[in-house]
Amino acid sequence: MPTESRKRGLTVTSATGAGVALVAAGVVAEFLPTVTAVSPVRRLCPTLAGRGxxxxxxxxxxDGPHPVATPTVLRRLDELAVRATFFLLAEQVREHPRVAYETHERGHEIAVHGxxxxxxxxxxxAGADLAEAYRTIADVTGASPGWYRPPYGVLTTSRAAAARRLGLRPVLWTADGRDWVRDADGDTVARRVLSRVDGGGTILLHDSDVAAVPGSWRSALDALDAVVGHCRTQGRLVGPLRDHGLRN
Incomplete structure (x- = not known):
């Protein structure tokens, strides 16, 4: 009898170990793609990073639309004769549908942020949430989004699969301005972007402070003239992802 008990114990232990291993494997499979959010790894995935x-x-x-930030950014872009891609949050679209609609109406490209x-x-x-976000954004703006950028740049396996089912192409960035931090201003954002951007690069800025320090979007706004001006001085066009020539 003691021998049988020990065998049962070993059986339980083995089953538990197999279960833990299975769960661990599932976690790795889900989150392994998130390493693409790390800058050095993004360089190994140029298309996903937005290199065109x-x-x-x-x-x-x-992170938009935002009732104050987005219209202000849109006006500045009009002054600069630049169109951009806006990755919208569906909950923000529900709160500010007119701003979301106007973004599309003014010729900017609409994309899904979640x-x-x-x-x-x-x-x-992941699948249900992204599908709901897509429907909301498409219904309100009248656009058919083709791009998806996950919050924080964290593209998990489930998010990638959900995007694929909706016909959304994931894209991250090659240069960001850290415009969401407390001590950011137009100069720091412009310097950071211009130290990282080159031909074929994708710039990440924010037209909202919904996930950042209140008012932080002003630093992105104040950096726009310098960023766009520098790119044009280098002989490069500035525009949305639809004109970026990304490879399939």
Whole structure:
């Protein structure tokens, strides 16, 4: 009898170990793609990072629409004669539908940032949440989004699969301005972007402070003249991802 008990114990232990290994493997499979959010790794995935035509620089904004920031950014872009890609959050679209609609009406490209700005803590909801975000953004703006950028740049396996089902192409960035931090201003944002951007690069800025320090979007706004001016001085066009020549 003691021998049988020990055998049962070994069986339980083995089963438990197999279960833990299975869970661990699932976690790795889900989150392994998130390493693409790290800058050095993004360089190994140029298409995902948004590297396109060397004569073009893609200008993108995340986290909108915002009732004050987005219209202000749109006016500045009009003054600069530049169009950009806006990655929208569906919950913000519901709160500010007119701003979202106007963004599309003014010739800018509409893309999907997600339902809300949350970390990937519920992978089983990824498909439903992204589908809801897509429908909301498309219905309100009248656009058919073709791009997806996950919050925080964290592209998990479940998010990637959900995007694929919706016909959304994931894209991250090659240069960001850290315009969301407390001590950011137009000069720091412009310097950071211009130290990283080159021909074919994709710039990440924000037209909202929904996931950042209140008012931080002003630093992105104040950097626009310098960023666009520098790119044009280098002989590069500045525009949305649709004109960026990304390879399939």
């Amino acid at each position: 035509d060397p004569g073009h620089v893609a200008l993108t904004f995340d 339902l809300r700005h949350d970390p990937p803590t519920r992978p089983w909801r």
